[in-house]
Amino acid sequence: MAGAAGNQGRAPWQATVLTLFPELFPGPLAASLSGEALEQGVWALETINIRDFGIGRHRAVDDTPAGGGAGMVLRADVLGSAIDAASIRNPEAPRIYLSPRGELLTQAIVRELAAAPGVLLLAGRFEGIDERVIAGRGLREISIGDYVLAGGEVAALVLLEAIVRLLPGVVGSTSSLEEESFESGLLEYPQYTRPREWEGASIPDVLLSGDHKKIADWRRIEAERLTRERRPDLWGAHIKKGS
Structure with missing residues (x-):
């Protein structure tokens, strides 16, 4: 075809x-x-x-x-x-x-x-x-x-x-695939983009800090929080895997 x-x-x-x-x-x-x-x-x-x-x-x-x-x-x-x-x-x-x-x-x-x-x-x-x-x-x-x-x-x-979408050459950046929901056993962290302020809500300051370690830590914490709150089955499996 x-x-x-x-x-x-x-x-x-x-x-x-x-x-x-x-x-x-x-x-x-x-x-x-x-x-x-x-x-x-x-x-x-x-x-x-x-x-x-x-x-x-x-x-x-x-x-x-x-x-x-x-x-x-x-x-x-x-x-x-x-x-x-x-x-x-x-x-x-x-x-x-x-x-x-x-x-x-x-x-x-x-x-x-x-x-x-x-x-x-x-x-x-x-x-x-x-x-x-x-x-x-x-x-x-x-x-x-x-x-x-x-x-x-x-x-x-x-x-x-x-x-x-996982086949080589379909998605340009493999790193974007690795960070998506379920790839690490966790739901994906929240995403933001411009404008910085919208309807009274702001992008979290840490994401604009330029500090890559702090950004990575925030994303991990948020992914864990969302998974724990929304998918206790995934969270339980994640905890078991890490033990």
């Missing part, structure tokens, strides 16, 4: 998305830094329509749940064929199923996937997918949060944006 003009001979990081709605991609990933990197061949995106592997004249992809119940379930034979076809080009790519019951997406998982040669994402629909596909094709289930979406496409876009 993108040329290799800016890739300097490296194979692009390859994302393949299995979906019933390929028209949703690249969506917001075509904008800003991720879009520029896509055009430059830093990463590549392929969408595969699950319905192309559907059964019969009507290309059926789902059926009623075994044992009864509401909704429909994506068929094992359809998904198995789709995953097999998608894996030919990049067989070493991790296979991810975006699922609300999966492990919660973290920055550590994002870094892990950014270091892989790419990723194969399965965006489910309806009541989910046949359980046999998960074991039979070695799918890793990942959730972007404790809520339910209509399908996995939005979750796939979230995961891809988080990964792509």
Whole structure:
């Protein structure tokens, strides 16, 4: 989907998305830094329509749940064929199923996937997918949060944006990545810029002092305060890690 003009001979990081709605991609990933990197061949995106592997004249992809119940379930034979076809080009790519019951997406998982040669994402629909596909094709289930979406496409876009911005050459300054929320296990410290005074509120004096050690200390203290107040789960893990 993108040329290799800016890739300097490296194979692009390859994302393949299995979906019933390929028209949703690249969506917001075509904008800003991720879009520029896509055009430059830093990463590549392929969408595969699950319905192309559907059964019969009507290309059926789902059926009623075994044992009864509401909704429909994506068929094992359809998904198995789709995953097999998608894996030919990049067989070493991790296979991810975006699922609300999966492990919660973290920055550590994002870094892990950014270091892989790419990723194969399965965006489910309806009541989910046949359980046999998960074991039979070695799918890793990942959730972007404790809520339910209509399908996995939005979750796939979230995961891809988080990964792509970590790829070499996408974000100009690596130091800006290192200081962001979750990279150190803490939320990010507050940020300020001009004007110095706005609606009666001022930039903290320490940030204008030019004293880099004092600024670093203030930022660390503020990051710890925000994490302790807003994310006690992260704070507990941070304290445990430091002990």
